[in-house]
Amino acid sequence: MTKTLRNAQGLFVLLMLLVLWEVSARLAQSPFMPSLLSVLRLGEETLRSGSLIENYVASLFRVLTGFSIGAGLGLFIGTLLGVFRIFDRVAGPLVIAFRQIPLFGLVPLIGLWFGIGETAKIVLIAIASFYPVALNTQEGLRGVPEKYRDVAVLFTFSRWQAVRHVLLPSALPAILTGLKHGLSFAWIAVVAAELFLAAAPGLGNILTAGRTQYRMDLVLLGVFLVGGTGYALTLAMAFFEHRLLRWRRAFL
Amino acid sequence: MLFYGMSQGSPRMSHRVFLTPFTDRLFAVALPVALLIGGWELAVQSEAFSDAILVPPQRVFETFVELMKSGELGGHLRASLLRVLAGFSIGGAIGLIFGLLLGLLPGFERASGVIFHALRQVPVIAWAPLLLIVLGIGESFKIVVIAYAALFPVALNTLDGVRNVPAPLRDVATLFQFSRAALIRYVVLPGALPSILTGFRLALSRSWMMVVAAELFASSEGLGYMMNLAREMFQIDVIMVGIVLTGLIGFLFDQLLRVIEARFSPWMPKP
Numbered sequence: 306m307t308k309t310l311r312n313a314q315g316l317f318v319l320l321m322l323l324v325l326w327e328v329s330a331r332l333a334q335s336p337f338m339p340s341l342l343s344v345l346r347l348g349e350e351t352l353r354s355g356s357l358i359e360n361y362v363a364s365l366f367r368v369l370t371g372f373s374i375g376a377g378l379g380l381f382i383g384t385l386l387g388v389f390r391i392f393d394r395v396a397g398p399l400v401i402a403f404r405q406i407p408l409f410g411l412v413p414l415i416g417l418w419f420g421i422g423e424t425a426k427i428v429l430i431a432i433a434s435f436y437p438v439a440l441n442t443q444e445g446l447r448g449v450p451e452k453y454r455d456v457a458v459l460f461t462f463s464r465w466q467a468v469r470h471v472l473l474p475s476a477l478p479a480i481l482t483g484l485k486h487g488l489s490f491a492w493i494a495v496v497a498a499e500l501f502l503a504a505a506p507g508l509g510n511i512l513t514a515g516r517t518q519y520r521m522d523l524v525l526l527g528v529f530l531v532g533g534t535g536y537a538l539t540l541a542m543a544f545f546e547h548r549l550l551r552w553r554r555a556f557l
Numbered sequence: 558m559l560f561y562g563m564s565q566g567s568p569r570m571s572h573r574v575f576l577t578p579f580t581d582r583l584f585a586v587a588l589p590v591a592l593l594i595g596g597w598e599l600a601v602q603s604e605a606f607s608d609a610i611l612v613p614p615q616r617v618f619e620t621f622v623e624l625m626k627s628g629e630l631g632g633h634l635r636a637s638l639l640r641v642l643a644g645f646s647i648g649g650a651i652g653l654i655f656g657l658l659l660g661l662l663p664g665f666e667r668a669s670g671v672i673f674h675a676l677r678q679v680p681v682i683a684w685a686p687l688l689l690i691v692l693g694i695g696e697s698f699k700i701v702v703i704a705y706a707a708l709f710p711v712a713l714n715t716l717d718g719v720r721n722v723p724a725p726l727r728d729v730a731t732l733f734q735f736s737r738a739a740l741i742r743y744v745v746l747p748g749a750l751p752s753i754l755t756g757f758r759l760a761l762s763r764s765w766m767m768v769v770a771a772e773l774f775a776s777s778e779g780l781g782y783m784m785n786l787a788r789e790m791f792q793i794d795v796i797m798v799g800i801v802l803t804g805l806i807g808f809l810f811d812q813l814l815r816v817i818e819a820r821f822s823p824w825m826p827k828p
Binding site for chain 1: 584585586588589590592593609610667668669670671672675676678679680682683684685686687689690691765766767769770773774780781784785787788791793796797799800803804805807808811
């Protein structure tokens with residue numbers, strides 16, 4: 306059986322479920338069970354009024370800001386951890402220890418330290434994306450084959466040159482994996498930040514509004530958007546990864 | 558030595574300072590801890606931060622002892638642990654069954670694979686508002702959120718494990734003319750076990766994360782609730798106690814599951 310046909314079967318079942326949802330929602334006529342079409346219509350309405358775009362852009366901007374900060378720091382610290390033994394001995398265990406704290410457990414502390422405004426949200430997102438990037442970078446650098454290191458020695462590279470020309474390119478797949486995980490964590494964190502910290506434009510705001518007004522259609526719209534965007538971000542990252550590692554496949 | 562790494566165990570790695578494995582380990586733990594506490598204490602001493610933002614480590618410890626004595630912390634701890642246990646068990650069991658069905662029945666995978674992977678894209682936290690409408694703010698909401706968080710890692714890793722049972726093992730089963738039941742019982746399940754256990758470990762850490770989140774939303778007991786209340790009352794020491802405890806428990810959970818993993822799949826290479 307071909308792959309397309311297999312997918313077609315799955316899509317067919319999905320379609321049947323959606324139809325079932327639509328029909329039962331229309332029969333039930335309950336505000337707690339909005340029909341699929343009404344959710345889509347709501348999406349169209351909010352899109353036209355501009356409120357959807359406003360919330361969407363706010364979340365997207367927030368996640369990119371937080372992720373850039375967190376991933377940048379993660380890359381930096383991860384490189385230090387992977388290259389300098391002393392740094393790894395001293396700071397490595399601390400990074401591991403702090404990582405054990407559940408992300409959402411940090412929300413109250415961040416709330417106290419940074420208020421509940423934009424800064425606090427960015428901090429939460431940055432923390433969420435920091436760990437996967439830092440730890441994967443470190444692991445990637447550690448896993449650089451001995452012979453590559455020998456090449457650097459042979460070329461009498463300085464430490465910086467070795468990092469730049471040998472270690473980082475060799476660790477690139479691991480780093481990209483870290484960035485991918487970091488981005489998906491950042492996306493979870495942005496939703497959490499918007500739910501738990503003060504209301505501000507964002508997809509979390511749509512979810513909260515739906516919840517407090519008992520409007521299931523609004524909540525479902527939010528769920529669709531969060532899920533769809535998360536998936537799109539993952540795909541974008543995978544594409545980016547594929548492009549960046551092209552030389553590697555040609556080389557190996 | 559220009560670089561370190563990879564050379565662990567090879568002659569290149571030199572222990573110039575740390576002589577024996579024991580002192581080596583002792584230093585590996587003591588040094589970062591001392592640095593952390595020292596840095597913390599120093600930050601407090603510098604008086605650059607107000608009392609409402611940073612309290613000395615020793616105050617956090619005192620608060621911990623106090624909360625322990627009054628039984629308040631014990632209650633919150635119990636509530637959170639019971640919740641995570643209930644949610645993790647339910648979600649893990651469903652995830653295991655679902656993963657096995659996905660892995661063993663191609664028809665089932667064809668039919669529900671698309672839906673499963675679509676649902677997987679939505680962060681658990683985004684479902685919380687919906688579940689709050691449907692289930693209210695009671696106990697069932699929390700258990701469902703935690704169970705849902707546990708379900709996916711277990712199902713996914715089970716599916717992965719069942720699919721990736723090494724071909725030679727399957728060949729042996731064919732050679733022995735195993736029935737399908739025997740194939741599953743003696744080859745597929747043991748072969749998938751390491752991956753399944755990894756799924757359970759990831760699931761427990763997700764569950765632990767979600768219990769805190771669920772308690773932040775709505776609850777009257779639990780570590781998340783304690784921390785949230787402390788935030789409203791500006792009790793930074795109580796928040797710190799909560800953070801250290803949730804981190805510690807998360808760590809212990811992880812270690813426990815790693816031990817179980819190693820115990821039940823001794824043939825796997827040690828990480």
